[in-house]
Amino acid sequence: MSSFLYALGRAAFRHKWRTAGIWLLVVAVLGGSAGLVGGSFDNEFSIPGARSQVALDQLGRTFPEVSGTSASLIVVAPEGSDVRSEEVRDAIETGIDELEALDFVDTASSPYDEMVSGMISDDDRAAIVSARIPGDAEEVTDAQREELVAVATDLQESLPGSQASMGGEIFNQSVPGFSIVEVIGVGVALVVLLITLGSVVAAGMPLLTALLGVGVSMTLLLLATGFTTISSTTPMLSVMLGLAVGIDYALFILSRHREQLARGLDVEESAARSVATAGSAVVFAGLTVIIALVGLAIAQIPFLTAMGVFAAIGVAVAVVVALTMLPALMGMAGERMRPKKVRRAMAAQEPLPQAAADRPGGFFAGWVKVVTKVPAVTVVVVLVGSVLLSLPARDLTLALPNAGENHVGTPARTTYDLQAEYFGPGFNGPLIVTAEIVGSDDPLGVMEGLQEDIEAMPGVASVPLATPNQNADTGFVQIVPTTGPSDPATADLVERLREMEPGWQDEYDVTTAVTGVTAIQIDVSDRLAGALLPFGIFVVGLSLVLLTMVFRSIAVPIKATLGYLLSIGVAFGLTTLVFIQGHGAELINLERPGPIISFLPILLMGILFGLAMDYEVFLVSRMREDHVHGTPARAAVHSGFRGSASVVTAAAVIMFAVFAFFVPEGEGAIKPIAFALAVGVAFDAFVVRMTLVPAVMALLGERAWWLPGWLEKRLPALDVEGEQLHRELALAQWPAAGAGRAVHAEGLGVEGLVAPVDLDLDPGQVLVVEGAPSGRAALMMSLSGRMTPDLGQARVVGQLVPGSSAALRRRTGYVDATVHAQVARGLEGLARRRPPLALVDGADALATPEARQALDRLLRAAQERGDQAVVLGVTTASVVADLVAGPHQLLVLRPPAAPGGHLPEHAFAGTTSEKGLR
Template structure:
């Protein structure tokens, strides 16, 4: 691998104009495809779960009850103090507003609250149901705005009007300006790391190309594939973070070699062959982990994983081709000036003896390895305490209860909860097939009566029948909120009673609706979490076994990954479910975590954890192969890699943390989990736990049975096979010349 990448880096350096032109052409082609076939306006945030009872019933409803199968909105009318919505003036204003709402785009039906009985007992609140002909993702861009405008007349009459409901779903997470904050922090960190703005710009330029190609390609596919705004935002976060980090590792190696007097052409080629090999391997782990989300069998999650994987592939391709070309344009200008802080630091690293630490990173790891057993006990105890709350992790799809405070849908949700109870915000739909019933009407009435007596049911609305298709639709109002465990129990109980009801009526029933779909999605994701974790951990064992040819290193890496993930989930429970310190990041209401959060966090953290594992431990193994002294190898490897791993982790943390300020609860939870997970994994696991384990294991850390060593291929990510001889002096001078000189 190292030899092939060495040749690729050398070729890109020498043919830098051609490589740059090719990447610019790729960006132009991608942008053209975005305008021709895709665009952000075609993003689709619908959740589907093929094969589930709720999805099958929902698909049938599109034919039997098309109005009820579409999305819906709620208009909440609240009378001012001392008045009631049933007053003549209030009723007239509400009915006038509803008549106008019936003519809004794509509205199939408007249900009057006075005829449907959706007026609160104290007569201060009325809720009108607006049913659309289409699903959320098929709503026109101005449909909800027109509905809100239609209700303005009632507000002018003195009523308080809020519009909410399922049409204002909170499953989307469109990117905003948060990435600019992460980039700003990255600029500062890179400038401090390199001591040069020119050098600091290299990783940013590389990341910009990767993001442009990766996200442009995703947007170009929105016209042909169902891609959500959350998938796009996740791809943006990961592409930006890994794009900067991957370039950082290569540029750091390149500049260190320049400081030691190596020619720019040879240095760039060797940087791509060594650090670039680690980048390619680390990127592969992220790609495999993200693409592995497709095994869960939920299209929404599959798309998220594939989009993120594509963005990472673009970042790796840019790092090993465009970056060495850009280094060629820079030539000798990236060499640290004699007497500069960077030059002194590189000289200190090169001249530091075995007993003299060269930098803060090495001093930290020397401390961690001085008493390795004590270090391990402290780390495991601390992370175990942080992970303990993870036992209480609850999962659900987000609803309007987690919408931004003060938004129309959030206020509408709270008003409905106050006036009618929380279950009114998430009704269940029971689809009854009465085709084999001797008396369909009696069968429907018996089913509705049986459901009405079940525990956890607040109300059952009159059934709507379709004689042509022999089906009936029964709306069930739970006594609990959509995301509560009691609502999940009610759905399970209704489904358990399907067989007894069929025996008594001849009709079959299925529970569906947005709430039931969300419950089915959460159940499937919860069931897939442990198998997915097993696949991820098993994958890490195999990959690290191939890279480091050691038994201790893979098992230690897997154990560290599990510790960091468990601690992250424990923190998620503490902040988002229990409310600890939630106000600091804008969490004003506690509730379950997004149902797909654990699997996404495991996939992303796995890939990023392997990044740091490879970059740090590969330098340690390189030192061990050269010296044969295990403890000194751990400390010397830290001398060369700790600073850049620290910078990479800080940048990655900053990129993710910037998205914590998002109004989307989904994006807030994902960003918080990834930012905290990066901190724990980089500084507690890779910079503390890992060196302590290697120091405790001694020479055994690098042991591999001979029979297994013969079976495993030699990947050589440290570049051991690269020949020491560089190119001829004349070729080096010509290839590393500045652009002006080279064109003369």
């Protein structure tokens, strides 16, 4: 990874204008495509296949009168009058005529109709007119909504002192927008970048790349609306998350670049190394966020899956932009990125001033001394504080958004409040019970019985309608609860209604189902709550596995995961404290407390997991790097903290600022999501990572880096800090001139299989390896990048071994004649592809003349052209003597030493023969 990113960073630096042009072209093409085929966002929350959803879909087919969407016009009579007075009734009926005259309105029901009940309040002060509109709510245009509002306005003007408001389902569609407050958050990020990077040019780069990434991801999102349904919360979430991670990822890479420039490194080399080292950590950090977001699909709820996928796409774009556009900008800035003091010192050929990261003093040096002086006390204080802040989460209640959460003054909110005032809170969240009455000989009697049973249930305010359809095959019961749609008591009523289904089956011989928008939202909330545990296990398990691979430790991943759980608990607790209990609500412009949106917990767990792992990797990897290079464990905690704390602090402040400034003017679900992310990030970065982590690491000492040997061998290595790149740069001039150009090996071996060997092989030469099948296979697979050797090192066709396995596999060809089904074809492929190094194991096992002829052609062509080296693995060299007639080398593998024995200095015998193998 680090080698690939090194090459990528260097290429982007050298081709800076071309890289910038490609990104601008991508934005233009995606933007144009989105403008042509993009659709709109919606607030639909559903669970395909759920009983409530199936029942509602079926109801639309069997009861078309109640299908489609609706608008509600509520009229409050002037003071001293009522809606039954002639003047008010005439005005309302005129409004009904105006509604029915609109070409997109199907029907408008009069509250005075004898077949309609419950549309006039008990005190006769208010009446409701319901207008049915075919299709879904998102199909209604803004112009049509304005026509509906105009009807309400005309009605109110015709009745001085009255109040008329148009709301309902079609007005619940709202896409959160931006305000100046969010821009202030970006301004705070710019100030932090200026302080951290110390350069106006450098500070502007993260903002530019973050905005580019957000632009690309948003055009992709808009393009996708033309093909799939996407929640209106998704774009703001993508922007918020894309800005935060985009700035942070660029900051990590840029800070490494500035640090290297301060030490006098060449600008191009520094850009490439920054992308390779800090960029590797960015890739890992981005992957953790992406995996966690895609993992939201565990809930099996389409809108949440789409939200997670598109947020993950935004993070992925931010990573790619940071790895490509950022080095291009470094190339444009050139020497201006280098600190002025360093530039002057280099120009005057004076000693360079000490880099900030190398200075032993400063705030962070003092902080890490304080928290590690008595680490056990620090750990106890953090744990106790975390538990206390998490306690309010016991009162966490969840619900999906409704019109009651819209801003005061919007049509949907005004109508919602008036209906709750005059008709009760349950009127805003009616429930529906459907009954399959096709087999009943008394459908009217069945519906009357259902109505009576339901009216007698606690929590039911009224049953305005209980009727069969025209075909008498489906019954429809509308229920108005005593509580609002997001009240837990309404969910309890839904559960009681479902408990009645078996009894109704026995008594009336009908199958019933509870449905309606409110019931579906309750089912979605229940599904989300049920998904929290498996998603939590997924996230925690993922963090343990990934961090074990990164840090080669047992204690560090466990500590990191426990810290993440503390951050989640505190985020839930503080969010409950403000949004449900109402403490400090005025500070964040929260109009009234209430349940938190149902998908916040699972969304917060996914996003905060990735961000917490970001800080863990950037902080602890520096500690590990110092420890690996010989610093004692406790001292490495101090030095690693000093080297990374400033950039982690800046990144956390930026992340907090971006999230926090989405809170005051955030609409709907965005406000609690932004708040939870802001407090979660702040607590995780400053309390968990920068206080608890150094204390625990100091408390553990050397034990922090313990990993069982058997696990070490089985875990793949994730080179997050670019250790392989540092090794390659250190060995860039190795081997010296005169070494084998195709293969040069020094002490290369595989424990238990191949004793250390030295080897030189040039293009055009042939090497015959004689030995046991397991030993020669291990050597040949090590030379071709298909196995990692335990001992020594080698340079194979320009690639360093161990390391660069992927590149080595691309530049070599390997055929095992003992297992290859069509050996002749495989050998012909090697001859045709002409890799710089061709390896054929089991060459003495070739059983057919075609295969031996193919091998003969491969050897002759390689020797004649002189551009390809060939390695043959055999059990007995004499079997291929007729094929290898020209110059060659013979390597006889010796078995490795027994456990406890000593390996020989050279475990092979090599001979070169002009006449053939001996």
